[in-house]
Structures are given as C-alpha cells and as structure tokens.
Amino acid sequence: MQEIEDKYSDKGVKVLAILADNEIENGKKILGQKGGKYTNILPTESLIDGFLDQIMYVPTTLIVNSKGEMIGEIVAGARSTKEFSKLIDDALNK
Numbered sequence: 001m002q003e004i005e006d007k008y009s010d011k012g013v014k015v016l017a018i019l020a021d022n023e024i025e026n027g028k029k030i031l032g033q034k035g036g037k038y039t040n041i042l043p044t045e046s047l048i049d050g051f052l053d054q055i056m057y058v059p060t061t062l063i064v065n066s067k068g069e070m071i072g073e074i075v076a077g078a079r080s081t082k083e084f085s086k087l088i089d090d091a092l093n094k
Helices: 002-011 024-034 045-050 081-092
Strands: 016-018 039-041 060-064 070-076
Touching: 002 081, 060 081, 070 081
Parallel strands: 016 039
Antiparallel strands: 060 070
C-alpha cells in the first residue's frame, strides 16, 4: 500500500489503514517489515460496532472521495499494485 500512496501522492490520494484487531505492536512490526509509512488508526468502539462488524474479509478496501463518499465497490481480499492502480485511476477519472 505504501507504493500506492507514493505513486498517487501528487494527486492527493492517501492510504488509511484501520488496525482492526488492535494488536498495536504486531501492526508496527508488520509495517516496519513492509516499509509502510501510511496512516494507520485504531478503531473506536463506535467504528467497531457500526462498520467493522460488517467486514468479513481482511483486507477490505474502500475508495472514498474527499467528501467521504464511497466510490465503486468494496474490494475484499488483497490485490496487486496494478489492480489497485486501475481502481484508483478509474475513481480519479469520475
């Protein structure tokens, strides 16, 4: 995901990850190994109860515009950088 954020930073694209299991140290370890510098957050109880409890797959990706509106479909499971690039390019061209 860092590659995606780097590739699209000049277009205002940001990657935001939610550490759904709240395993902070494990999350830091994985980010360190993968070179991830993008924003990661811990979910609040309301986020867990109101949204994350509906997520069935990890990772799950949503593309959201600057107004907070979801663009396209929810993407369940991992994708390649090429696949994510196509999704983002399509979203930017709408």
